[in-house]
Amino acid sequence: MLIFSVFKTLTDQQVTVELKNDLSITGVLKSVDQFLNIRLDNIKVLDEARHPHMMAVKNCFIRGSVVRYVQLPAEHVDTQLLEDATRREALTQVKR
Amino acid sequence: MDPSSSGIQEPFDLIRLSLSERVFVKLRGDRQLTGILHAYDGHMNLILSDVEETIMIVEVDDENATAGPKTVNVAKRKMDMLFVRGDGVILVSPPSRT
Numbered sequence: 001m002l003i004f005s006v007f008k009t010l011t012d013q014q015v016t017v018e019l020k021n022d023l024s025i026t027g028v029l030k031s032v033d034q035f036l037n038i039r040l041d042n043i044k045v046l047d048e049a050r051h052p053h054m055m056a057v058k059n060c061f062i063r064g065s066v067v068r069y070v071q072l073p074a075e076h077v078d079t080q081l082l083e084d085a086t087r088r089e090a091l092t093q094v095k096r
Numbered sequence: 097m098d099p100s101s102s103g104i105q106e107p108f109d110l111i112r113l114s115l116s117e118r119v120f121v122k123l124r125g126d127r128q129l130t131g132i133l134h135a136y137d138g139h140m141n142l143i144l145s146d147v148e149e150t151i152m153i154v155e156v157d158d159e160n161a162t163a164g165p166k167t168v169n170v171a172k173r174k175m176d177m178l179f180v181r182g183d184g185v186i187l188v189s190p191p192s193r194t
Contacts, residue, residue, distance in 0.1 A: 003141045003179070036181070067181050074145060074177035082135040082143060083115045090112045093138060
């Protein structure tokens with residue numbers, strides 16, 4: 001739930017999603033759900049020469065399970081807030 | 097079990113105590129990362145900053161494909177702030193305390 005909230009705060013920011021098949025897509029994060037499925041608008045494939053079939057695609061929905069990494073805009077991430085929230089969530093996990 | 101004590105009672109405690117420290121992460125696909133850990137969850141989804149990724153690419157020589165030394169190419173790249181999906185994570189290691 002914590003990571004889901006992080007992504008929600010990053011909507012309308014530019015992110016780069018790297019998929020497990022090595023395809024990297026940069027775009028504006030429009031929405032995210034509990035499975036970390038991601039909707040990107042205004043997308044650009046990083047290595048267009050290697051993926052010419054993606055040139056016509058302007059926006060997309062990415063299934064969460066095929067994501068390897070998401071590069072986030074560092075200036076929009078409050079690292080102190082993240083660490084506190086992570087510790088708080090870890091505590092609730094232990095209590096169960 | 098007192099979760100507020102700093103001792104390690106369960107495996108995730110080791111990762112919790114590594115928050116805001118530089119950790120080593122081994123991933124599927126011959127990849128490894130080092131970065132400062134800022135967040136994680138029960139799936140081992142991670143958020144790291146100041147990340148360096150190392151990808152090992154083993155090249156099998158044609159003449160001795162079965163035996164003999166194989167050359168290992170290493171590709172490195174740096175990223176500012178990175179979310180890592182938990183299903184690719186093999187291990188997370190806390191920083192070595194020297």
